[in-house]
Amino acid sequence: MTAPMERLKIDKVSLTYPGLHSSEAVIALKGVDLTIESGEFVVALGASGCGKTTLLNLLAGFMSPTEGEITLGGKRIRGPGADRGVVFQKHALLPWLNVIDNTEFGLRLQHVPKAERHERAARNLALVGLQDFHRHMIYHLSGGMQQRVGVARALTCDPAMLLMDEPMAALDALTRESIQELLLKVWEHTHKMFFFITHSVEEALFLGSRLIVMSPRPGRITHMYDLDFNRRFLKEGNARAIKSSPDFIQMRETVLGIIYGDELAAAGTQEVVHA
Amino acid sequence: MLSFMPQAKATRAGKVYGAPGDGYSGHISIITALVLIGLWFLVTESGWVKPLFLPSPVAVYHKFMVALTDGVANSTLWEHTRASLTRVFGAFFLACLTAIPIGIWMGVSRVARGLFDPIIEFYRPLPPLAYLPLVIIWLGIGEFPKIFLIYLAIFAPMAIAARAGVKSVSIEQIHAAYAMGGTQGQIIRHVILKAALPEIFTGMRIGIGVGWTTLVAAEMIAADRGLGFMVLNSAQFLDSAAVIMGIIVIGVFAFAFDLLVRYLERLLIPWKGKI
Ligand SMILES: Nc1ncnc2c1ncn2[C@@H]1O[C@H](COP(=O)(O)OP(=O)(O)OP(=O)(O)O)[C@@H](O)[C@H]1O
Numbered sequence: 001m002t003a004p005m006e007r008l009k010i011d012k013v014s015l016t017y018p019g020l021h022s023s024e025a026v027i028a029l030k031g032v033d034l035t036i037e038s039g040e041f042v043v044a045l046g047a048s049g050c051g052k053t054t055l056l057n058l059l060a061g062f063m064s065p066t067e068g069e070i071t072l073g074g075k076r077i078r079g080p081g082a083d084r085g086v087v088f089q090k091h092a093l094l095p096w097l098n099v100i101d102n103t104e105f106g107l108r109l110q111h112v113p114k115a116e117r118h119e120r121a122a123r124n125l126a127l128v129g130l131q132d133f134h135r136h137m138i139y140h141l142s143g144g145m146q147q148r149v150g151v152a153r154a155l156t157c158d159p160a161m162l163l164m165d166e167p168m169a170a171l172d173a174l175t176r177e178s179i180q181e182l183l184l185k186v187w188e189h190t191h192k193m194f195f196f197i198t199h200s201v202e203e204a205l206f207l208g209s210r211l212i213v214m215s216p217r218p219g220r221i222t223h224m225y226d227l228d229f230n231r232r233f234l235k236e237g238n239a240r241a242i243k244s245s246p247d248f249i250q251m252r253e254t255v256l257g258i259i260y261g262d263e264l265a266a267a268g269t270q271e272v273v274h275a
Numbered sequence: 276m277l278s279f280m281p282q283a284k285a286t287r288a289g290k291v292y293g294a295p296g297d298g299y300s301g302h303i304s305i306i307t308a309l310v311l312i313g314l315w316f317l318v319t320e321s322g323w324v325k326p327l328f329l330p331s332p333v334a335v336y337h338k339f340m341v342a343l344t345d346g347v348a349n350s351t352l353w354e355h356t357r358a359s360l361t362r363v364f365g366a367f368f369l370a371c372l373t374a375i376p377i378g379i380w381m382g383v384s385r386v387a388r389g390l391f392d393p394i395i396e397f398y399r400p401l402p403p404l405a406y407l408p409l410v411i412i413w414l415g416i417g418e419f420p421k422i423f424l425i426y427l428a429i430f431a432p433m434a435i436a437a438r439a440g441v442k443s444v445s446i447e448q449i450h451a452a453y454a455m456g457g458t459q460g461q462i463i464r465h466v467i468l469k470a471a472l473p474e475i476f477t478g479m480r481i482g483i484g485v486g487w488t489t490l491v492a493a494e495m496i497a498a499d500r501g502l503g504f505m506v507l508n509s510a511q512f513l514d515s516a517a518v519i520m521g522i523i524v525i526g527v528f529a530f531a532f533d534l535l536v537r538y539l540e541r542l543l544i545p546w547k548g549k550i
Pocket residue numbers: 017018019026027028046047048049050051052053054055219270
């Protein structure tokens with residue numbers, strides 16, 4: 001189980017994409033500082049191109065920062081690892097495996113004995129409501145079910161942290177809402193760190209215990225809010241009532257204002273480094 | 276306005292609407308074959324075409340029976356067939372053992388790609404007849420140069436297909452596997468190889484087809500047996516019935532093997548085209 005002292009620390013992180021010529025280099029992130037405590041649900045919002053995916057790729061270890069460092073539980077992140085699970089926008093499941101084999105896949109890579117990995121995979125599939133679909137093939141599932149398998153698969157490796165890059169962008173509004181609620185229940189149940197990227201302000205406010213708003217050119221964190229709509233949902237259980245409450249709506253308008261401001265300012269060209 | 280445009284027909288329950296060229300086409304193919312054979316009967320029996328140019332189906336059938344019992348070009352049809360099958364499948368087997376691993380290696384390794392790419396891309400467009408003399412000078416006129424010539428022709432498309440298969444794996448699938456603690460070796464074995472299978476199968480189909488087309492060239496190397504040899508030899512004696520009979524036998528074997536590979540493909544790669 002996750003140690004309570006697991007803490008993710010992003011320390012003055014910058015990332016510059018080199019581009020083909022030095023004049024085309026893009027500063028995707030500049031001086032990003034963020035600490036995520038164990039059990040936090042952090043949601044990142046921001047105009048397109050502000051570096052959200054870049055930040056998530058750094059956390060996952062798919063890239064290394066140009067400057068600064070990222071540590072998890074005091075250990076520097078040097079590459080991808082089983083302590084950080086990733087759920088992608090498009091599911092990235094393996095079509096030659098059925099649902100339970102996909103869910104077990106990570107444990108198979110880690111040479112966990114068959115009985116144990118089956119038991120853990122089944123437990124996580126039940127957590128996302130797919131206990132009756134073990135033998136189904138991935139391509140016979142709906143998009144929402146595929147994403148739930150993706151979540152179960154990431155959870156089965158028991159990571160300290162779950163990274164999600166717009167996992168619901170391709171889903172319809174109803175499926176989205178039901179998976180939002182499901183994610184909150186999974187979060188409450190597992191008490192892992194969640195880092196979640198979305199374009200929907202409503203989704204961000206509803207899910208996050210902390211919201212970071214990012215701005216482009218260069219990508220950085222401009223606003224940070226502590227939220228408790230998710231805890232209210234977990235206590236009261238009425239998502240619609242929370243999403244239509246006055247403080248939720250007011251918060252939504254505030255955040256929308258910030259993001260629209262960025263989108264308008266972004267009408268120009270990209271920030272480039274002239275070397 | 277657009278009512279004259281062809282419309283996709285509503286399909287049966289559970290089928291995909293509008294998928295291009297969907298549905299069973301076997302019966303149409305059988306009709307095509309029957310019509311062609313009918314035309315053949317018509318033009319030969321009516322005497323429109325001289326038997327030297329196009330012998331009648333009956334004459335070809337007779338030649339077939341003669342070839343089965345007494346033999347044409349010094350051997351029975353069975354001996355010719357066995358010699359050719361050994362060459363084509365010998366070459367195909369060797370190509371499977373070498374071209375597929377090398378293609379995969381080219382996909383995953385910069386060094387291997389740099390090593391093999393110029394060789395394959397240089398000789399691939401050359402017609403086998405162009406390098407046939409060299410093969411004879413280097414390897415003589417035994418059984419091996421025949422197999423080697425076919426092998427060379429099969430090798431390039433199979434290696435290229437395997438390499439393309441490796442490239443077709445989605446980066447998310449690879450990232451997901453790394454984020455579940457997979458090592459590079461595991462990811463090549465459990466993700467990349469599996470994802471490349473559909474293209475590898477396509478490469479095998481193309482490869483065996485190329486093998487059959489190279490057969491006649493290969494049997495120009497001082498052969499005394501083989502379907503290609505039989506056709507060449509009969510042509511010298513203007514025995515067009517034997518030529519057509521040989522062509523049909525080659526075609527039937529090539530087609531039957533292609534059907535077998537397609538069947539295996541459906542059996543082994545049910546996810547092909549689904550994701
Ligand atoms: N591989 C790359 N090479 C060069 N520039 C890149 C690369 N990936 C992203 N960028 C640039 O870096 C900036 C941040 O990109 P990123 O994908 O992180 O944005 P994002 O916030 O995830 O956007 P979106 O909301 O549209 O997904 C963008 O300006 C983008 O053009």
